[in-house]
Each structure stands twice: as C-alpha cells, then as structure tokens.
Amino acid sequence: MENFERFPLTIYNSLSRKKEAFTPINTPFVGLYVCGPTVYSEVHIGNMRSFITFDVLFRYLSHLGYKVRYVRNLTDVGHMLDDDGEDRVLKRARLEKLEPMEVVQKYSNYFHDVCKQFNLLPPSIEPTATAHIIEQIQMAQKILDQGMAYVSNGSVYFDVEAFDKKHGYGALSGRKIDELQSNSRKLDGQDEKRSPLDFALWKNAGPEHIMRWPSPWGEGFPGWHLECSVMSTKYLGETFDIHGGGMDLKFPHHECEVAQNVASSGEAPVRYWMHANMLTMNGTKMSKSLGNAISIEELINGGKFSRAFSEMSIRFFLLQAHYSSTVDISESAIEAAEKGFERLQQAWKALINMERSSGEANMELDAATKKLLDQVYVELSNDLNTPKAIAVLFDLANTVNSIKNQQIPGSSLTEETLSRLKLEFPKILEDILGLKLSSEAKSDHLDGVLELMLRMRNQARADRNFALADQIRDQLKDAGVELKDGKNGTEYELN
Amino acid sequence: MENFERFPLTIYNSLSRKKEAFTPINTPFVGLYVCGPTVYSEVHIGNMRSFITFDVLFRYLSHLGYKVRYVRNLTDVGHMLDDDGEDRVLKRARLEKLEPMEVVQKYSNYFHDVCKQFNLLPPSIEPTATAHIIEQIQMAQKILDQGMAYVSNGSVYFDVEAFDKKHGYGALSGRKIDELQSNSRKLDGQDEKRSPLDFALWKNAGPEHIMRWPSPWGEGFPGWHLECSVMSTKYLGETFDIHGGGMDLKFPHHECEVAQNVASSGEAPVRYWMHANMLTMNGTKMSKSLGNAISIEELINGGKFSRAFSEMSIRFFLLQAHYSSTVDISESAIEAAEKGFERLQQAWKALINMERSSGEANMELDAATKKLLDQVYVELSNDLNTPKAIAVLFDLANTVNSIKNQQIPGSSLTEETLSRLKLEFPKILEDILGLKLSSEAKSDHLDGVLELMLRMRNQARADRNFALADQIRDQLKDAGVELKDGKNGTEYELN
Numbered sequence: 001m002e003n004f005e006r007f008p009l010t011i012y013n014s015l016s017r018k019k020e021a022f023t024p025i026n027t028p029f030v031g032l033y034v035c036g037p038t039v040y041s042e043v044h045i046g047n048m049r050s051f052i053t054f055d056v057l058f059r060y061l062s063h064l065g066y067k068v069r070y071v072r073n074l075t076d077v078g079h080m081l082d083d084d085g086e087d088r089v090l091k092r093a094r095l096e097k098l099e100p101m102e103v104v105q106k107y108s109n110y111f112h113d114v115c116k117q118f119n120l121l122p123p124s125i126e127p128t129a130t131a132h133i134i135e136q137i138q139m140a141q142k143i144l145d146q147g148m149a150y151v152s153n154g155s156v157y158f159d160v161e162a163f164d165k166k167h168g169y170g171a172l173s174g175r176k177i178d179e180l181q182s183n184s185r186k187l188d189g190q191d192e193k194r195s196p197l198d199f200a201l202w203k204n205a206g207p208e209h210i211m212r213w214p215s216p217w218g219e220g221f222p223g224w225h226l227e228c229s230v231m232s233t234k235y236l237g238e239t240f241d242i243h244g245g246g247m248d249l250k251f252p253h254h255e256c257e258v259a260q261n262v263a264s265s266g267e268a269p270v271r272y273w274m275h276a277n278m279l280t281m282n283g284t285k286m287s288k289s290l291g292n293a294i295s296i297e298e299l300i301n302g303g304k305f306s307r308a309f310s311e312m313s314i315r316f317f318l319l320q321a322h323y324s325s326t327v328d329i330s331e332s333a334i335e336a337a338e339k340g341f342e343r344l345q346q347a348w349k350a351l352i353n354m355e356r357s358s359g360e361a362n363m364e365l366d367a368a369t370k371k372l373l374d375q376v377y378v379e380l381s382n383d384l385n386t387p388k389a390i391a392v393l394f395d396l397a398n399t400v401n402s403i404k405n406q407q408i409p410g411s412s413l414t415e416e417t418l419s420r421l422k423l424e425f426p427k428i429l430e431d432i433l434g435l436k437l438s439s440e441a442k443s444d445h446l447d448g449v450l451e452l453m454l455r456m457r458n459q460a461r462a463d464r465n466f467a468l469a470d471q472i473r474d475q476l477k478d479a480g481v482e483l484k485d486g487k488n489g490t491e492y493e494l495n
Numbered sequence: 496m497e498n499f500e501r502f503p504l505t506i507y508n509s510l511s512r513k514k515e516a517f518t519p520i521n522t523p524f525v526g527l528y529v530c531g532p533t534v535y536s537e538v539h540i541g542n543m544r545s546f547i548t549f550d551v552l553f554r555y556l557s558h559l560g561y562k563v564r565y566v567r568n569l570t571d572v573g574h575m576l577d578d579d580g581e582d583r584v585l586k587r588a589r590l591e592k593l594e595p596m597e598v599v600q601k602y603s604n605y606f607h608d609v610c611k612q613f614n615l616l617p618p619s620i621e622p623t624a625t626a627h628i629i630e631q632i633q634m635a636q637k638i639l640d641q642g643m644a645y646v647s648n649g650s651v652y653f654d655v656e657a658f659d660k661k662h663g664y665g666a667l668s669g670r671k672i673d674e675l676q677s678n679s680r681k682l683d684g685q686d687e688k689r690s691p692l693d694f695a696l697w698k699n700a701g702p703e704h705i706m707r708w709p710s711p712w713g714e715g716f717p718g719w720h721l722e723c724s725v726m727s728t729k730y731l732g733e734t735f736d737i738h739g740g741g742m743d744l745k746f747p748h749h750e751c752e753v754a755q756n757v758a759s760s761g762e763a764p765v766r767y768w769m770h771a772n773m774l775t776m777n778g779t780k781m782s783k784s785l786g787n788a789i790s791i792e793e794l795i796n797g798g799k800f801s802r803a804f805s806e807m808s809i810r811f812f813l814l815q816a817h818y819s820s821t822v823d824i825s826e827s828a829i830e831a832a833e834k835g836f837e838r839l840q841q842a843w844k845a846l847i848n849m850e851r852s853s854g855e856a857n858m859e860l861d862a863a864t865k866k867l868l869d870q871v872y873v874e875l876s877n878d879l880n881t882p883k884a885i886a887v888l889f890d891l892a893n894t895v896n897s898i899k900n901q902q903i904p905g906s907s908l909t910e911e912t913l914s915r916l917k918l919e920f921p922k923i924l925e926d927i928l929g930l931k932l933s934s935e936a937k938s939d940h941l942d943g944v945l946e947l948m949l950r951m952r953n954q955a956r957a958d959r960n961f962a963l964a965d966q967i968r969d970q971l972k973d974a975g976v977e978l979k980d981g982k983n984g985t986e987y988e989l990n
Contacts, residue, residue: 101620125596131626446941448974479943
C-alpha cells in the first residue's frame with residue numbers, strides 16, 4: 001500500500017475554491033509546475049516563501065510515493081516592465097554595464113545559491129524563457145489561428161473579449177470581464193491594443209532592445225505570460241496536475257496562462273491551482289517595488305533585525321504558518337520560531353543515540369505516540385498543513401525530551417514505537433520539511449570536548465596542580481585554541 | 496600601472512603555433528570562450544582538467560586587471576552521436592526513462608556541484624545550445640547564402656571544399672584538405688553528404704527524435720559544431736580574444752567552428768586559441784568511450800585508488816603540470832602532490848598569525864624573497880606556467896616554514912616584505928590558483944584537542960589513575976566521541 005493511499009492528499013484548489021481530493025491524471029506520476037523567479041535582481045525572503053512552500057509540496061508528494069516531475073522556470077527575458085515601460089533586465093544591464101545575459105547569469109547563480117542555503121531540492125527541469133522562443137512563437141501563432149489574438153504594429157495581442165465569448169475569461173481569479181473593463185483606464189488613441197484587458201503575446205522590439213528574436217511579425221520578444229503556458233505544457237502535457245505560484249501571480253499572470261492554453265489547445269491546462277500567500281511586514285506585502293523587501297543577506301548575516309538568523313530558523317518560521325495564510329515577519333516572530341525549532345532539534349539529537357532501557361512500557365503513552373506519528377502525515381495530507389504537523393511534532397518532542405531528561409522512564413515507549421520514532425521523526429523534519437540540524441549542533445563535538453577539557457583544568461587548579469593546568473593551556477594553544485581566564489570563568493577562542 | 500603592464504602576458508597560440516604577446520582587442524576588456532561539457536552524463540576528472548585550466552586563466556586575467564567576460568557553454572542537445580548514430584542525450588533519456596531535459600538538468604546540476612567542489616568560479620555567461628536554436632538556424636542560413644553549405648534531405652551540410660577554395664580550411668589543426676580526403680572512408684550511395692569531410696549544420700529529425708525544432712528545412716536539430724560558433728560571437732563579438740578547450744576538440748570541433756564563422760561573417764572569430772592537454776591513465780587518454788575515465792566520486796570518496804583524495808589535492812596535482820603537457824594520473828603522483836600542497840598550506844597557515852620579531856633582517860634573504868614574489872607572476876604571465884609558479888611558491892614556503900620552526904630568526908624578513916608575503920602568498924594560492932585550505936585544516940581544532948585529551952588519558956593510565964582514564968572516556972562519549980582501544984593505540988569515532 002502506497003503512502004498516498006494510507007494518507008490521501010487533499011488540496012485547496014484555487015480554481016474551484018474548494019478543498020478537493022487529489023487524484024493525479026496518471027497515478028503514480030504527478031506533473032508539478034511552479035512559477036520561478038525573474039532573474040533580474042536578487043530574490044528576497046518574500047519570494048522565497050513561495051519556493052519553500054512548493055519545495056515542501058514536492059518533497060511530500062515524493063514521500064507519498066508519487067513520481068513527481070517538478071518544473072520550475074527561470075524568467076530570463078525581462079517581460080515585466082517598470083512603470084516607465086522599460087524592460088527590467090535591460091534596465092539593470094544598463095545600470096551595471098553588463099550584457100543582459102550576464103545579469104541573468106549573476107542572479108540565476110544567486111538564486112541557486114539561496115535555494116541551497118534554504119535547503120530546497122532542485123526541480124526536475126528548470127527551463128528558461130529564452131530557451132523556448134520558438135515554442136512561444138508557435139503558441140502565439142496558434143492563438144492567432146484560432147482568432148483569439150491580433151497583430152498590431154509588429155506585436156501580437158491576446159483578444160480577451162474574443163476569448164471570453166468562446167471560453168469564458170476570469171474563472172481562476174473570479175473576475176468578470178465587464179467589471180474589469182469598467183475598472184480599467186481608458187485607452188488613448190496611440191495604444192496598439194483594442195482593449196485595455198488585452199495582453200501581449202509578442203512585443204515588437206524597439207531599436208534599443210538588446211534581447212530580440214526574429215518572428216513572423218518582425219523582431220521582438222515574448223510577452224510576459226506566454227513562457228509559463230509554453231514550458232508547463234511542453235514538459236508536463238497539455239493538461240497537467242498541479243500549478244503553483246505566489247498569490248500575487250493569480251491575476252493577471254495565471255489567468256492569462258489559462259486563457260493562452262485554452263485558446264491554443266482547447267484544453268484547460270491545470271487541474272489543481274495552488275497559491276502561496278504573501279509574506280508581509282507590518283501588514284504590508286513585501287515587494288521590491290514597495291521598497292520593503294528584506295534581503296536574504298539582511299536576515300542571514302544581520303542588518304535588518306538586532307541579530308542574524310539561520311536559514312533553517314527562517315524556513316521553520318515560514319512553515320509554522322499555513323501556506324494559504326499571510327505571514328507577518330518580525331524579529332520576535334522569528335525568535336519564537338527559532339526557540340521552537342531548537343526544542344525539536346533537541347529531540348532530534350536525543351533520538352540519535354537513544355536506547356530503550358529495560359522496564360515496563362507506558363502503554364497509554366505508547367499508543368498516543370504511535371497515533372501522533374500518523375497524525376503528522378494526516379495533517380500534511382490535509383492541504384499541506386505544516387503548522388498543525390509541526391504542532392504534533394512538538395508533542396512528540398516533549399515525550400523524547402522527557403525520556404532524555406529522565407523525567408519519565410527510559411522504558412516508557414515500546415521498542416517498536418521507539419524504533420519508529422527514531423526513524424520517522426528525523427525523516428519528517430529532514431526529508432519532508434527540508435530542515436537540517438543547525439551548524440552549531442554540528443560543532444557540538446568540539447564544544448563538548450573543550451568543555452570537558454576545561455573542567456579537567458579547573459579540577460587541576462582546584463587541586464593546586466598548576467603545572468598540569470598550564471600544560472593544558474599551552475597544549476590547547478598549540479592546537480589553535482586559546483583560553484582566556486576572566487571574571488566569568490574561562491572562555492576559549494579558536495585561531 | 497596595471498598588473499598586465501607590469502607582468503605582460505604571453506600565450507601559446509595554437510593557431511600560429513607560437514608563443515605570442517597577448518594584446519586584447521579592446522584593453523582592458525577580454526572576451527574568453529571555453530567549450531563546456533555535454534550534459535548527458537557525469538563529467539569525469541579528465542574533463543575537469545580543461546575546466547580547471549581555464550578557471551585559472553580567468554582568475555589570472557582578472558588578477559592582471561583585465562575585465563573578462565567569460566563564456567562557457569553547456570551542450571544540452573545531444574549533437575554528439577555514439578558509434579551507432581544515436582543521440583547521446585536521447586539514449587540516456589531512454590535508459591533512464593526521463594524526458595531529455597530532465598537528463599540535462601540532472602547532469603547540469605551535477606556539473607555545477609563538481610565545479611563548486613573544485614572551487615571553479617562561475618563563468619559570466621553559461622549559455623545552452625537549446626537556448627540558441629534560432630541563432631543557429633540564422634547562421635546556417637547565412638552560410639547557405641554564401642554558397643558554402645547545401646541542403647540535403649532536410650539537413651544542411653557545410654561544404655568544406657567550397658569553403659577551402661575561398662578561405663582555406665585546416666589552418667588551426669594544420670590538416671590539409673587533400674590529405675583528409677584521401678584518409679576518409681568512402682561514402683556509400685546512401686549518404687546525404689557530398690564529401691565525407693562535410694559536416695552537419697542542421698540535421699533532419701527522425702520521428703524518434705524528441706528534441707526537435709522547426710526550421711526552413713523542416714523539423715530538426717542543430718549540428719554538433721554550430722552552437723559554439725553562434726554563442727561565442729553572440730556574446731563576445733564577431734572576433735574575440737581567446738577561445739579555449741580541450742586538445743581533443745581542436746579537430747574537428749574547433750576547425751569547424753572557425754570555418755562556420757569565417758563562412759558566415761568573413762571574419763576569423765578568434766585571435767588566441769588555447770588548448771589544454773589530456774589527462775592520461777597509464778599513458779592512454781582518459782575518456783568515457785574508452786572506459787578508462789575516473790569518476791569524481793572515485794577520487795573524492797575512494798574506490799579507484801587505495802584511498803580517497805581531496806578536491807584541492809587533485810586540483811593542485813593538475814596545476815603542477817603545464818596545461819599544454821599531458822598528465823598521467825596515478826595514486827603515487829596525487830600523493831606526492833598532496834604532500835607538496837600540505838607544505839604550502841603549512842606556510843599559508845603559519846603566515847596568518849606571523850609577526851616579525853625584533854632584530855636585524857637578513858637583507859640578502861629579504862631581497863631574494865621579494866624577487867621570488869615577483870617571479871610567481873612572471874611565471875604565470877609566461878603562458879600560464881603554473882608548475883614553475885608553484886615551484887617558486889615552494890621556495891617562499893621554505894622561508895616561511897623556517898621562520899615558523901625557528902630555524903632562522905623571526906626577524907629575517909623586513910616588515911615590508913613580511914607584510915607583502917602575508918598579503919600575496921595566500922592571494923596567489925586562493926584567488927589565482929583557486930586553492931583552499933583543506934578541510935582537515937579546519938577540523939584541526941577537534942583533532943588537536945582530542946589528541947591532547949588522549950595523551951592525558953594515556954598519562955592517567957600510565958599513572959595507574961584508572962578512575963580518571965575511565966572518566967575521560969565516559970565524558971568523551973557524552974560529547975559524542977567514542978574511544979576505541981586497539982592494538983595500535985586508541986582511535987576515536989565521532990557519533
């Protein structure tokens with residue numbers, strides 16, 4: 001029996017606005033597409049929340065026994081325009097006097113480094129927009145052929161009204177086309193578009209545009225939304241299982257994706273849409289354009305708050321909220337998460353060498369513990385409820401830490417349950433939630449041995465055996481450890 | 496005065512077969528293109544030799560004050576055919592039941608991990624063949640327009656004879672077209688090519704081919720040599736400064752690159768061609784097809800030789816030979832390099848905290864030391880002579896280690912020279928040669944403290960103070976360090 005049968009997954013589907021049982025098109029294979037970063041600048045911690053969410057989804061689907069093909073793209077052509085209409089990749093290139101692809105390389109490398117820092121698994125395929133220009137031209141042509149796009153001045157625009165008449169527009173975001181129309185600004189005569197709702201599939205490149213490719217409509221570059229429609233279906237099929245992304249991408253980006261795929265193939269591309277909610281700061285969405293984005297460096301190396309935090313504390317902090325809720329980031333909130341994660345790590349470490357002592361088991365506690373272990377998966381299978389799963393892990397950690405601290409007997413759990421706990425507790429933390437024991441934990445050996453050494457030296461001094469005490473100090477110095485005797489005892493410094 | 500003026504660089508140019516003064520087209524900018532890996536399987540240590548060579552070139556050019564744009568590609572469409580004519584990426588995909596781009600992603604990730612392990616700097620741009628299909632079609636069309644290619648059965652072939660008549664073929668490899676012709680196997684009637692020397696610019700895709708794109712000649716994929724001609728000139732200009740690659744790529748790959756660029760633009764693409772020689776094993780070239788390739792894992796984790804070696808020992812081993820010589824890899828050769836690198840690391844570490852003691856300087860040694868420091872750059876500027884530069888570093892290390900071991904006075908060098916040494920010795924090792932202090936050096940603290948602890952325990956046992964000896968063992972165990980008393984003394988194991 002596969003895990004996905006024991007703990008069947010439900011997903012809140014943004015399209016149906018309901019929690020639904022998850023059934024892949026072709027079990028055990030699952031196709032998962034997630035909108036990746038635009039690599040024109042450094043990702044910030046707000047961006048990372050979404051990527052961490054879907055990393056956990058990828059890990060959990062794999063744990064459930066699904067064979068997942070996980071596609072996460074890199075947007076390397078600057079579709080997104082600033083308010084002044086300038087392509088962001090190009091703008092950045094001009095500022096830094098770099099070739100646009102040098103900018104792309106720099107920030108792609110940065111993104112990959114950050115993903116490693118936060119312990120994200122690499123996706124199965126990480127396609128780039130510039131590597132799929134031909135396919136984007138082909139899809140634009142198909143939509144033109146279907147009469148749901150038009151050419152204007154060397155650009156190709158999606159005709160939202162024509163699409164709406166045939167297929168209906170706005171199902172994902174719940175927006176109605178007439179409301180959108182009455183809310184949108186009037187077009188001045190200069191605009192190439194027939195309606196303000198229309199969006200570019202292909203943009204005519206002005207002479208200043210460095211990134212440009214030939215097309216049936218002249219030299220240009222693909223529109224903002226087209227790459228995801230193309231790359232998701234190229235690698236996962238015309239209809240695939242799950243599409244994820246940040247909540248801010250639901251409209252217009254994902255709505256336009258649906259329209260493009262339906263217009264070109266007649267098929268709805270995605271069965272389950274999942275949206276990770278925003279990271280806020282004092283209640284405001286964190287974004288680079290608002291100027292309130294926290295950089296990864298500011299968190300990891302300090303600068304934003306009164307001290308630095310580890311990647312794993314931040315990852316844990318983010319997972320303590322459900323992905324569909326907003327999370328407000330603050331020093332005190334991360335600190336609280338850090339303390340909680342520390343408790344889990346204590347149990348994690350204690351379990352490594354824990355041996356059951358002989359004696360009677362507490363069968364009530366034993367049964368409860370087994371139930372709690374199952375409960376973790378039940379919570380995760382319930383629309384990836386990481387906060388509730390973590391709450392259950394805290395209950396389990398309490399039992400482990402109580403045994404470790406001899407508050408309850410070392411025989412409290414049966415051999416079978418203790419073995420299961422030793423196996424699964426770290427697996428849930430490491431393999432599913434993607435957390436690692438902190439590096440402080442790793443230098444424990446040195447700390448532990450040094451503490452022992454200091455105790456022996458103190459004993460020697462108490463015994464008035466100053467020769468031995470000095471010898472320890474000198475030999476430690478040779479090993480690169482300098483002892484400093486101070487008012488508050490002896491501290492050491494590594495050279 | 497820039498470093499490149501103080502230590503002017505000479506390069507052995509494979510094209511002229513002479514050592515030449517290096518003069519960039521547009522000082523201080525330097526364009527450097529290097530053929531990267533084909534990501535259809537794991538790179539092996541033979542491949543890495545070439546990448547490490549050009550990593551040092553990139554680092555040294557930057558050190559000299561040049562602004563380098565370093566382009567190294569990833570070949571992600573399987574141009575290279577096995578003997579049975581099957582595209583290698585596809586073949587691998589079939590074996591592993593993966594989508595070809597999943598294979599590409601897996602081995603690209605692997606390559607990037609290995610580059611990090613061996614401390615290679617990322618190139619400025621790392622373009623992929625699949626991201627430049629349009630540009631490859633454009634160049635094939637240009638060559639067709641120039642009458643130096645022909646279409647045959649949906650494929651486009653470069654017409655070597657037509658090219659030779661106009662521009663001359665074979666200058667880089669020194670091969671003559673009539674000799675090549677008489678040496679090449681006769682074509683059977685089925686062949687699409689007019690001459691066995693002709694090579695594909697575009698290949699018609701059979702129905703089994705997954706990786707395929709539309710073109711003016713039907714659906715297909717680019718020929719093996721085209722991507723480098725396209726991507727080098729796209730990012731570095733029609734003529735650029737340096738093109739590097741493994742010696743085995745000189746013919747036919749680089750010869751074909753030259754022909755393609757000259758045919759399409761009329762310009763020779765490259766001013767300095769550099770070729771890194773082969774890594775051999777018992778005198779035979781290491782290659783995957785010969786079955787004698789050593790994997791990175793076999794070296795780093797053990798399996799090939801009687802023990803494992805660190806990445807930095809291997810990097811150092813490779814740099815102890817000039818890039819233009821073959822290097823034969825063997826356990827004893829890496830071991831010798833490891834010992835040598837250890838000596839340099841001793842000096843490196845000693846310099847970190849070295850302070851000049853008061854006293855008279857040895858002005859002769861001082862002058863010699865200053866001269867040696869300059870000599871390192873002189874050697875590196877002499878066609879990247881890393882073995883001679885390393886030999887000079889050994890001389891410098893001798894001085895440092897002699898001071899450290901008090902064999903010569905701590906005042907032997909003047910303050911000025913010691914400061915320069917403290918600054919430049921690590922910079923040459925770390926920034927230019929790309930070496931890092933070994934991780935053993937980093938765990939020295941634990942090793943050192945533990946050795947001290949074991950000595951104290953042995954002393955306690957010699958003093959028949961068994962209570963203390965046992966106490967040490969038990970407390971170490973609490974700190975996660977298990978002692979094992981054996982015939983050869985006490986060993987420890989970290990838990």
